[in-house]
Amino acid sequence: MTVNSATTTPTLPGTGTVRLAAESVSLAYDDRVVVRDLDLELTDGSFTAVVGPNGCGKSTLLRALGRLLRPVSGQVLLDGRAIARTPTREVARVLGLLPQTPVAPEGLTVGDLVARGRHPHQSWLRQWSRDDEAAVAEALTWTDMADLADRPVDELSGGQRQRAWISMALAQGTDLLLLDEPTTYLDLSHQIDVLELVARLHAERGRTVVVVLHDLNLAARYAQRLVAMDDGALVASGTPAEVLTEQLLADVFDLEARIVPDPVAGTPMVVPVRRLR
């Protein structure tokens, strides 16, 4: 498969230091190889969206970047150090992650959920501290969840629930944040709500964000950089304008589409025509 126009170099030129990198990473479940020989570099303060058709391996890649899945070959580097050989807790102080549609135990309050985000900063000697208290209070306020702090998570609406989880990730206080389809099952206005929150985390709190997204238009609007995957390989990487081309949509998504400028943000917007083949 050829993908033209999109740059295939894995980094944007002229950006900061590399925080998280995949070096010829291959990922497999049992014998089934899902991702082959993939290279990717994520620079400090970047906002990257990983897009691709169902089953292309984007969630699997995110799991490997978050140390949830050990590569069968190659390695993932966090701040230049092999993540597989870094203690879990040390990773958890730098890198936070939210899996797709996480589930909280019934009856768990928002406040308790967010408080659990402080776990990597606690130890047997140092249990709950003023820092923890302050971080939780701030995370709740910042995500506008303070008024819901003593409500059970399972009684919230889908959008509020996702906010509660993001609040937990914020309390964790990590520089890097990996989100696997945080907008799943949300209606459009709540999708926007969640992505605005993530974008503010990036813009105002300087978080380095990697998010797996299905919606190409939202990905193009919020992310600085898109990474397109197909069949376990990285096929394009660059600014939304560089990656989202009619050719790429045909090649990767089997979709005939027009690309027009988003009338609000000016970012590329996909207008589907029909499915190819």
Place this chain on the structure above:
Amino acid sequence: MSSSTDAAPRRQGPGGLGGPEGTAPRHGGLLRQRRSRLLGLLLLLVLVVVAATLSIAVGSRGIGLGAVWQALTDPGVPTEETVIVRELRLPRTALGLMVGLSLGVAGALAQGHTRNPLGDPGLLGVTAGASLGVVLAIHLLGVGTPAGYVWFAFAGALVGTVLVFSLGSAGRGGATPVTLALAGAALSALFYALVRAVLVSDTDSLDAFRFWVVGALAGRGADVAWQVAPFIAAGLVLALVNAPALDLLGLGEDVARGLGQRVWLARSVGLAAVTLLCGAATAACGPIAFVGLVVPHVVRVFTGPAHRWLVPCSGLLGAALLLVADVLGRVVVRPGELQVGIVLALLGAPFFIALIRRRRLVST
């Protein structure tokens, strides 16, 4: 077409997302929850003391409270009453306390690790393994006293859990709640089949076994209590260590790992605690159902899903429940006795049904 550099304006979404910066007020609800947990803990402590007092004071032979007090404080005169209180009721109460504590705590851990509201130490193959150990001890070695059963029951429980854990973690992704529960159910069925195979062929074993299998505190002397005490103590320590990890595992394994929890370690510690606690309890008293199943559900009403509270409170309620059931068993069919395992089943079944009807059962 815009490049990514002019992204800033579109990021400033319409307002209403962030509240004003500053500290969030600590809410009345959180305070209330903290207060209800403390109150519940206090109530449980009182309940345990009352139950222990009853267990020492009440029996098939009526002994006045004054005489009980004298027997406890002044053993100088070895009257018949002093002997009954010190040699029979005191060890029986101590054993009841330990076993109830163990079963309650083990139940809370088992439900947490399997994320299954029907989670019970029996679900993890502990009880079935212990039963097989006792049957083999009776059948092959002719062991005939509770003090003699202890080690075999314990060995059986250990083998049972280790097998369940290794089978449950064999697949991809290691030991998950589902694989643990499946392995436990399958191995329990196998162990019970073996138990029945022995019992069917050997009526002498059946006679000895049937007194063990109903679950009783009666006839276990201080020697049994001392035998299992160190294991229960070790199990309780591991359980308390494991409780915070269970709070993280309750968010799902991926989230727990993301928060820096070593999942395999937490599962191992938890299963070790369940094996020690439930193995020791079963070894001492035979299989006692319902405590591990029911108690965590009751405690959860006031602790919520926080295992730091749920685990110790389940232990306390387990101890109180077991002692009360034992006392009831001594009273209801005087001058005979009903074994505590039977009383618990008679009490537990309707109670559990009422609980299911009142509120939706929740896991972890």
